[in-house]
Each structure stands twice: as C-alpha cells, then as structure tokens.
Amino acid sequence: MNVLICDDSGFARKQLARALPADWDVTLHYAANGLEGVEQVLMGHGDLIFLDLTMPEMDGYGVLETLQQEGLRNKVFVVSGDIQPEAHQRVMSLGALDFIKKPAAPETLSALLRQHGLWQPNGVAAAPALLEGLTAGGPDADMGVKLTPEIRDVYQELANISMGQAADLLARLLNAFVVLPIPNVNVLEVSELHMALSAAADSDTLSAVCQGFIGAGIAGEALILFHDSSFTDLARLMNHQGALDRNAELELLMDTANVLIGAFLHGYASQLDTPFSQGHPVVLGQHRSIKDLINTNKSRWRRTLAIEINYRVQDYAVQCDLLLLFTEDSIATMNNKIMHML
Secondary structure (H helix, E strand, C coil), X not given: CEEEEECCCHHHHHHHHHHCCCCCCCEEEEECCHHHHHHHHHCCCCCEEEECCCCCCCCHHHHHHHHHHCCCCCEEEEEECCCCHHHHXXXXXXXXXXXXXXXXXXXXXXXXXXXXXXXXXXXXXXXXXXXXXXXXXXXXXXXXXXXXXXXXXXXXXXXXXXXXXXXXXXXXXXXXXXXXXXXXXXXXCHHHHHHHHCCCCCCCCEEEEEEEEEECCEEEEEEEEEEHHXXXXXXXXXXXXXXXXXXXXXXXHHHHHHHHHHHHHHHHHHHHCCCXXXXXXXXXXXXXXXXXXXXXXXXXXXXXXXXXXXXXXXXCCEEEEXXXXXXXXXXXHXXXXXXXXX
C-alpha cells in the first residue's frame, strides 16, 4: 500500500511517520502542500492519505474537494490542529474516513488503522528511528537568536496545534467557524515589528491588550490586536445587549483576549511541558493606529522571537491578530526543550 503524508510542516510529517506502526508494510510518500498532494495521488502514491488542513497553495479542504470532483476513492485521515466541531463535520462530509487531533499519538493511529481494517499487529514493533532534520547542534548548542529552517518549522507546528485549541474555544463561544492561517514565526527587531502586523489594514484602527507570561526560563508577552471594525459583529455573536460604547467594546475585547491568549498559552506550554504563570492583562490602547501602538509601547518590545496568528470569523467582519513575543533569553531554553522532546 502507498501511504501519503500531506503536511506543510516537515516536523509534522516526520513526527507522524514515526508514530505509524513500525511493522506496517507500506511505502511512505510525502507532500508539503495540497497541490503536491494531489499530484502524488494522481501518480498512485496515495491509497491512504494523512491530510493536514492548514497548508499553503491548496489546503486540506481543497484536496478533499478535488478528490470528490475527480471521483477518486482514496482513503483519507485528516490530521489537524484545527479541532473546531465544524472543521470535523466539514471534512467528514467531504469524504474523510476519520479525524485525528495533532499531535497524533502512536496508540491513536494504531487503533484507527485497526478499526478501518488497514493494519493488524504482527509481532513486536521495532523501535522508531530518531527524528532527523533538526540542526540545532544538540541541547547545549548556542543558538543565540538565529533560527534554522528546521527549528522554525518546529515552532510553527507547536503554534499550529496551540492555535487550533484557541480557535476551538472561540468558535464554541461565538457559535461560528474560525478561519485559521499558517502561523508566522520570525526573529524581529522593534523596528521590524510593524512587518509582523501586515494582516492589519493601514486604514483600520486597533484596540490592543497585552498579557505577560513566565515559566522555567521562558518569558514573554502575548499581544491581541483587535480590528475596531470587528466590534459590531462580535457584539452580535456574543449576544451583547445595550449600547456599544467604549466600555462595552472593552469588555468584548477582554473576553476575546482571555479566550485566545489563555488557550494558546495552555496548548503551547503543554507541548513544552512547562506551565506558564500569566500576569494581569493590560490594555495598551483603544481605537489606535498600528504606528501609534508601536511607538507608545516600543520600550516594552526588544529583539524577540515573534509568533503571529491572524484569526478571522467566517461570514462575519471579525478579525484579530495574536502575537506571541518571547524574550531573547527564552529562545535557547525553548530550543533545548524541543531537542529534549524529540
């Protein structure tokens, strides 16, 4: 059997390959986005497909739709950090066999493969090979603030899983579907911070909340930038009663920030096995331009590892940016934890 793992994260592809039964007699193939995945399927390399949802070029939904349109009967397991109920329902309606939450555990994969008659245990499984591809040089390597492509890929996948958990909570709160992007990971100077906020329209004003966090050598700030044009629809989704004045907008802003920041940090900390203590949220400004926010608070943000995620609610004018800003000293600690985890 030809098995295709389709995910834009090299780390996620290797992680899933290692979690498959070691005695499973299959040929593995890989694709880094949906278009490559469809090409592999057309080459006969996808009798069974493990499919991510959030990818460039063509996402997982597009792959499932293409398989349906072409009348292809490939078996598909969706493996995603987007765990919203609507995401699960949508992929099942598009013909997926099952839905697996990232990161996929070996016992979960084995159980599903047995359930669908795709694998039966045959003797003692061999020990999985060590994951290759991370060139950090070992736990004691001095990475400074530089990120290799491999390390950046790991951070992106950690953020992808955490992002999905936060979106699931927000989707349940709003009873709506949250559209998820590919997380953006970069090392930034303060002067470059505005580049990380490129999703925000120049003409739009923003309201911002910042919340510090710290735990076992890792510290930083989580920043929510909420587009002011979103408040009307957000109030409707949250069944807000009464006038939509600045106090009401502040309440909506804080509720959204608590959900997104809290859930993301919990998911991120769980993967690193490092609990975070969170400070009190601080309002940085309401109805301000991006430039004003950066200039007013630039003393807070120095050279940093930044993870940027743009959340958007489907069919509503609701959009906000979540920016995780880790201190320079935190990067070496997180790199060490990643190497130890692997």
